[in-house]
Amino acid sequence: MEGTSRVPARFVAEAGPDALLSMRKSMESSRGPASFFTQADALLRKNLVFQKRKSCTNICTILFPVLICLLVGSLQTWVNILLVKYGPKCQCYCVEAKNGTCKKEACLDNMMPDQLSPCPVPSPPKWPPLLQVPEPKYRATRDDIIPFTDLPDKSCKRTKSCPATILVTGGNQSFAKSLTDNFFMKNSSSNISDYLGTFLSNLILGTDSQPMQTQFTEAAFLPFGSLYVVQPKCASNSTHLVSFQVAGSPLEKEVECVQGLPLWRSNSSAINDELFRGYEKGNAEKNSNEILAAYDFLNSDEKILNVSIWYNSTYKTLEDNGEPTVLRVPRSINVASSAYLRVLRGGANMQFEYVKEMPKLGMRIMIDLSSLTGTLFYVWVMELLFPIILTYLVYEKQWKLRIMMKMHGLGNGPYWTISYAYFLLLSSVYTLCFVMLGSITDLKIFQLNDYSIQFVFYFIYINLQIALAFFVAAFFSDVKTATVVGYIYVFGSGLLGEYLFQYFIEDTSFSGGWILVMEMIPALSLYRGIYEFSNYALQASQVGTSGMQWRDLGDRQNGIKDVLVIMVVEWLLLLPVACYLDQVVSLGDGVGKSTLFFLPCFRKKPSLPFCKPILQQQKSEVLVEIEKPDLYQERQVVEQLLREPSTSHVIICDNLQKVYPGRDGNPEKLAVRELSLALPRGECFGILGPNGAGKTSLIHMMIGFIKPTSGTAYIHGMDIRTDMEKIYTGMGVCPQHDLLWETLTGREHLMFYGRLKNLKGAALSQAVEESLKSVNLFHGGVGDKPAGKYSGGMKRRLSIAISLIGDPKVVYMDEPSSGLDPASRKILWDVVKRAKQDRAIILTIVCLSVAAHSMEEAEALCDRLGIVVDGSLQCIGNAKELKARFGGSRVLTIMTSPSEEEEEIEHLVLRLSPRANKIYHLSGTHKFELPKEDVRIADIFQLVKEAQRKFPVDAWELVDTTLEDVFIKVAKGEQAFNELS
Structure with missing residues (x-):
């Protein structure tokens, strides 16, 4: 309760300033409320x-x-050892003969540099330039899809004799045709084997084999490659076995002649459409019409060569993971430039x-497991703290x-901090x-990415x-549900990033x-950041450079700055x-x-205590005054205190009512009905009732757990609807x-709650010791x-003990003796x-089957x-008053032989x-209820003596009305009234 305490509006309007001042002074504890730092210190400890x-x-x-890193690091070390031990050797090695001498020397770096990518290649091999020639079954022919009659008939595909078509267009048709006539050398001999090995550079060689990722090794010159020489005309026997030198090595290959067929098209759009509709790679049953090459000579003439060249870059291989590969282009350019030179120079x-x-x-050879394990692995590791x-x-x-901590004074600020x-x-x-x-x-x-970037x-x-966890926690009140949702979020978001988000990042066309x-x-x-770290690290490990640096944040491609x-x-x-949300959403947390609430002008104003119409209220009060005068009197005290506040009364309940809404087709439940009560300091007020009577609902409203x-x-003049944080x-x-x-000791519990009540130093230690002793938890x-x-x-x-530590002025005990043995119950009493000497205590007692210890x-x-x-x-008063009011009778029990x-x-x-009431007769036991005003105790003794003269009396008993009888009478009377109404 910081500063001046708040009092009801009716108090301010009708009470004098002296009364308000005295009330405020009485509400201030000698220690005062715990400060922010005291509460934070208590919670931290x-x-x-x-x-x-x-x-x-x-x-x-x-x-x-740590274990994950050790596991991956161990695997990385093991892989590195294997690579060093069993990896390719780039130097020459000796192939031993049977006698132990070197049969020959093999140098891997010169033989197959593509298969040995880690090896240095100081002098790459020379390869003759090749054209990309379509396979015979895919070469362009005449069909219904491509309406050009100058194409060969498709019957040539059966004999594999189809020519390779070259499409040509340009602004100057006659000049373009003169260029196409000079595409190929005019050979005097039809037998190309005569000059193939000698004049290899003068011929247009081609291949239908697919290129490899690098051109250090030309696939056409491997044993499985095919070679073609493109000529304007081929002889009948067009396949020859030729020996020649390639890349400094002797080579013997079959070379087949293929006819090059230049065809004119009116414009480049026609060529483009023909190329698009004719290409169907990989399915011979469809009309696949591949073109050898296509040229648009544009405005070329004797003074200028201006040409656009189409070439096939749509082949896909396993090595390049399906990405388009730039194929054999230099020879296509040479064909056009050589033809232009021949036209000009003869x-x-x-x-x-x-x-x-x-x-x-x-x-x-490096295999970086930390990058190859994928972004998903690291995302999961980082996200596992969320659940x-x-x-x-x-x-x-x-x-x-x-x-519980909140009810003992812990504020939201220290808890969050x-x-x-x-x-x-x-x-x-x-x-x-x-x-x-x-x-x-x-x-x-x-290792490779800048540590400062990673830290940030x-x-x-x-x-x-952490902020996300606090946000999500506001919507859950069950640990199991929250745990399941947390792990679903972790694994689901990781999979979403790996199998969907990653493709969006890599797709440059995606928005x-x-x-x-x-x-x-x-x-x-998180996924995007680790994805970029992984890519930079993988690239750096392969190239031998550093990973992501601060300068790379300016690169819009990596997205780190945006993230x-x-x-x-x-x-x-x-x-x-x-x-x-923690303040507004209530899911089992008050x-x-x-x-x-954060805007004073929009805060909800407390409603007036009297909500009923005046006539109905007066009628109800008259009825209460006649049938239940004690309740009427209590109501009058409450009204008087609302008009004239008194420092002696700590708790004032003004027509408190709680109605639970109906659920699942059940009607609404009226748990507490217009309860009015005033408790002075130093009084312990007991609420008796069976289960479901509304005792706990009343306590929950008073402690701010549910809203009335x-x-x-009003507690110390502060409204439970608006000032609970000060009341706490x-x-x-x-x-x-x-x-x-479960893991904290009893002493640690009391130390914590004592600090929340602003106890410090020796006073705290003494209070804890006394609390432990008082509840018999010290020895x-x-x-501990x-x-x-x-x-x-x-x-x-x-x-x-927790509820009483720190000298609180208001204490609520909800069924405190439940589950206690007789010795512990005596300690509680x-x-x-x-404890009730200087504070107000509300104590609830459940009455199960008229338990004797409850009434005691x-x-x-x-x-x-x-x-x-x-x-x-139903009624208010001390035990004697209630017995006098509801217990105007004595019970006589006589036990005889059956x-x-x-x-x-x-x-x-x-x-x-004559008004005696026979309660029951069972096996010789006779029990009667006798009105006090009709019978004197001496008359009862006289009756027993007379009975003993007439027949044997084994035992007899006379008892006054007990609190049990009062409770039963009140409860039965109210239940009967409710049934009638």
């Missing part, structure tokens, strides 16, 4: 002890990424000797530990271990992840705006939204605030069920044992008797009692009092 008891779990959580010829790749350095944080938050809510700081520390250590051990174990994704990225993400929208999901932001901005914005938005349907209550600082609660941390080291090892009675006594507890502890039936307060005359005993009793 409790959490440290709690986490210390969970050290094994925390260590396993932090060591999880028989001049431009010889094309060879093509050659750039030299390259050697490199180690852990979410489960912890929902656990405190489900087991009411959060509201300490909880957030703990999760941030846990996440930071977790991530730090992951990155450090990954670097130590040679995982390139951590992971730090922002773990903050976003960047939609990628940004998808990255608003925190898990996909960082998105995560920061989401973090700064989610955190206040989560805090807001009464939520109004949606605009109508009416209100001076309140103690013993709930119906024990809300304890034998019981107070974990609460999880306590019996039910010991837990109950600890809950009682002594504690409550001592009510008489021993309570200064006043109220009996509640069906949510309605064979004795029953009528004789009944005749004697009725002669004593």
Whole structure:
């Protein structure tokens, strides 16, 4: 209760300033409420002890990424050893003969450089330039799809004699045709074998084999490759076995002649359409019409050569993973340029000797497992903390530990600060271990990328992840449900990123705006960042450079800068939204605030205490005054206190009512009916009633756990509907069920709650010692044992001690003696008797089958009692007053032999009092109820003596009305009234 305490509006209007000042002074504790830092210190100390008891779990959580890194690092080391031991050797080696001498020397780097990509290639081999010639079954022919009559008939495909078509167009048709006439050399001999080996550079060679990824090895010159020479005309025997030198090595290959057929087209659009409709690679049954090459000479003439060339780049191979490969282009260019030279210079010829790749350095064969394991693996490792944080938050809510701390004065600010700081520390250590051990174990994704970028990225993400956990926790009140949803989010978002989001990132045609929208999901932001780290690390390990640096954030292609901005914005938005929802959404965590609680002008105003029409209210009060004068009198006291506040009365209930809405077809339940009550300081008020009478609902409204349907209550002048956070600082609660941390000891519980009540130093230690002694948990080291090892009675006594520590001025005890043995119950009674000296206590007592100990507890502890039936307060008074009002009779019990005359005993009793009521007769036991005003005790003794003269009396008993009889009479009367109404 900070500063001046709030009082009801009616108090302010009708009470004098002196009364208000005295009330405020009386409400201020000598210590005052605990400050923000005191509450934060209390929660921090409790959490440290709690986490210390969970050290094994925390260590396993932090060591999880360590073990993962060690596993991947060990596999990486093993793979590196295998690569060094069994990897390809680039130097020459000796092929031994039987006598141990070198039979020959083989140099792998010169033989097959494509298969030995790590080997250096200082002098790449020379390969004759080739054209990409269509296979015979795919060469262009005349059909219904392509309506050009100058194409050959498709019958040539059966004999594999189809020519290779070359399409030509241009602005100057005559000049373009003169160029096509000079595409090929005019050979005097039809037998190409005569000059193939000598004048290889003068011929147009081609192949139908598919190229490899690099051209260090030309597939056409391997044993399975095919070679063609393109000529304007081929002889009948067009296949020859030719020996020649290629790349410095002798080679013998079959070379087949294929006719080149140039055909004119009117424009480039026609060529483009013919190429598009004619290409159907890989299915010979369809009309596949592939073209050798196509040329558009545009505005070419004798002064200028301007040409566009079509070439086939749509072949796909296993080596390039299905991506288009730039095929054999240089020879197509040479054909056009050589033809142009021949037109200008007559028989001049431009010889094309060879093509050659750039030299390259050697490199180690590296398999970076940290990059090859995929982004999904690291995303899952980083996200595994999310369900852990979410489960912890929902656990405190489900087991009411959060509201228990709140009811003993813990504010939202300290709770959020300490909880957030703990999760941030846990996440930071977790991530730090992951990155450090990954670097130590040679995982390139951590080693090669700039550590400062990684630090910024992971730090922002773990903050976003914590904020997300707080946000999601507001919508759950069950740990199992929250855990399942948490892990579904982790694994589902990882799979979504790996099998959908990654393809969107790699697809350059996909909209960047939609990628940004998808990255608003925190898990996909994490996926994008790790994906980029992995790509940079993989590229750096292959090329031998550094990974991602700060300068790379300017590259719009990697998206890291956008991800960082998105995560920061989401973090700064989610955190206040989560805090807001924590205040507004109520899922087992007390009464939520109004949606605009942070705006004073929009705060919900307390409703007036009287909601009924005046005539109906007056009629009800007259009826209560006649039938239940004690309730009417209590109502008058409440009215008087509302007009003239008094510092002596701590609790004022004004027409408090709770109605639960109907569910599943059941009618609504009226749990508490217009209860009015005033409790002064130093009074223990007991509420008696059976299960379902509304006792717990009343307590829950008073402690802010549920909201009243109508009416209100004032604690120290503060309204329970609007000022519960201030009320909590001076309140103690013993709930119906024990809300304890299983791993904390009894002493640690009391130390924590004592600090929340602003106890410090020696005063705190003394209060804890006295509390443990008062509930018999001090001796034998019981107070230093974990609460999880306590019996039910010991837990109950600890809950009682918690409710009383810190000298709260208002204490609520909901069925405190339930589950206690007689000895523990006696300890409880002594504690409550001592505690009620300077505070108001509301204590509920459940009456099960008229339990004797319940009535003894009510008489021993309570200064006043109220009996509640069906949510309605039936009577108020101390035990003697209730007995006098509802117990105007005595009970006489006479026990005889079962064979004795029953009528004789009944005749004697009725002669004593005609209004005597026979309760029952069973096996010789006769029980009668006698009105007090009709019978004197001496008359009863006289009756017994007379009965003994007439027949044997085994035993007899005369008792006054007990509280049990009062309760039964009131309860039965109310139930009968409800049945009639």
